[in-house]
Amino acid sequence: MADVKRQYVDLVLQKIDENYEMQHEKITKVAHMFGECMRNGGVVQLFGHKLAEEFVNELNFRAGGIVPFHAIKAKDSALRGLLDKSLAQGEFLNHPEVLDTILSPYVLDDRDMYCLISLNGNEPFALELAKRVKENGQKLVVVTNMATYKNSNGTLLDYADEYLDFGSGDPDQAVEINGTYYGQWGTTIGAVVAQQITAELYNYFMEKEGAAPVLLSANLNGSDKHNNDLVVKYGGKRIR
């Protein structure tokens, strides 16, 4: 039997290729949607909780990433005492009535568009947010895992202008050990998709403006001024 680590790596490498073949044109399309929004003065508002938040974190204020993203996180309300922290840990997903509370710390703008990440596409909070976005006439991209979405009777795509798929199984378990499968790979593929969006978004800015607002790692000498200047230029409190 091959090393379990080798089996896992082989599967991830294979899935990266499969996912690219499946949706690279849509990845470019989504990047262009994001770029258009940003060039019109908008911010791409990202929302996803827990595993879905990993995708958010790949785009939001990331080293080597593009600036005008902002993350909607329940913990921001909890940290400010606006939302009970036990709700913020996940239960809020079943409580669409806390939407306004969770959005209250942020400076949102009609020029913004939204990217909601939900693997099952059936969380009442995400559905309420999607409904609000469409009622406001704003664009919406959904990132999901279609296998989970179908098994969960998700409906979030009903609101989406475009969607992307992690392309992992449901359950997402990769390597067999003694008759049971372990080792998830969907979120790793999701992170690859997020960085592919970054690459195409960078290209979009270069093509349209000859320059792109790219963040440097906060752990490089001299990066603070570069990053602070970008934050100020692209909306200050709208993005941080």
Next chain:
Amino acid sequence: MVNAKVFKDEVKKLIEKIYETQAANIDATAEIMTNAIKKGGVIHIYGSGHSVGLGIDITDRPGCLVPIHIMEMTDFVYYGGVSVEEFTDKVNIFERRPGMAEKLFNLYKLNENDVFVVISNSGINGIVIDVADLARQRGHKVITITSMTHTLAEGSRHPSGKKLYEFADVVIDNCGPHGDALLETGSVEKVTAVSSIANNVIAHSLALKIIENLTNEGIVPPVLSGDAEKDAALKKYYEGRI
């Protein structure tokens, strides 16, 4: 050149490099963690900034090991007396502070058999180094996951002048580039970060090896199955520690 295909091809090379160069370090880490779990220990994961994603990816879903605890940065605010204004800053200055580890450790119930995994791409900031240092002082095994390329290229921001990897029993190199971003653009600004992808691959490789080790020893691995009753019983065993 920068585009989605180039990123795909380059990140695949990075993942292959992690396997080729870090397999022995992952196995050594899995051995330490297997022994800790056999003695009732818990694996504490601490990472600032985006590094926290590693912990999220290997906990609290079917197929995941139960005795894993994520030391959340937000715990400083929820339980540690740090104000939200101090905690939320524009450029992650909070993570550079030394002297905060003791405060964080006091929030948790720690056991002598516990192991610490401290993750930082740069490995130069105050809090991560303090967490690793304090864990070792208290006799815990410490694993660090870092980019050796990045950490060797930057000066430490810790008063000791040391880097994170210098406090480790085992160092796992995530093989990422200086500054985390993989693709060159022809200017100082590189794009497309890879540490989260690399860390996920390392984390799942580790978890699989631990599960295999336990299984080979005839021990049922403490893994979530999706069966609510069984999972609740497993979590109960580690109550207050995970």
